[in-house]
Amino acid sequence: MKAQIGTRMMILLGLGVLALTVPAFTQSNQADNMQIVREKLRADKKLLVAQTMQLTDPESQSFWPVYESFQKELTALNDRVLKLIQNYAQNYASMTNEVARTLTDEYMAADAERLKIRQSYLPRFRKVLSEIKVARYYQLETKIQALINYDLATGIPLIQ
16 A cells, blocks of 8 residues: 555656646646645655655654755755756757757766766765665656656657
8 A cells, every 4th residue: 555655646646747847848837836846745745755764753853854855955956957958948949069068067067966976975874774765765766766757758759
């Protein structure tokens, strides 16, 4: 049953990301709605993490502050990626080699930054969790990111 709940929540997380990219490509300005959706997604993700991690009370007290700090950095990075997607949408119809180069370079830099953040938090998570739970948490983050990447890939058209 827990697996079903987790799977459903991961699907919802993934679909929510698509909801964030569609406005970028329709170029509608729905900042308030996007913020509400993003806050809901963060809450849903935290619930999924709580259900999946099965933390003891002492683990919870140590884990959640590290988690919140980690998510804050990821949110800043995701904001950067969202701006990149919006920039792509704005330039899609009149793409130039220069813009394509800039977008590619920015995407690669963001991708490298995501790995850097994940690596920098690994020792912090290891201080507060067993290696099995650290691995479980990183697996969960990887699965969520894979869903997000899939939704982005299906929701963003290839460059022409």
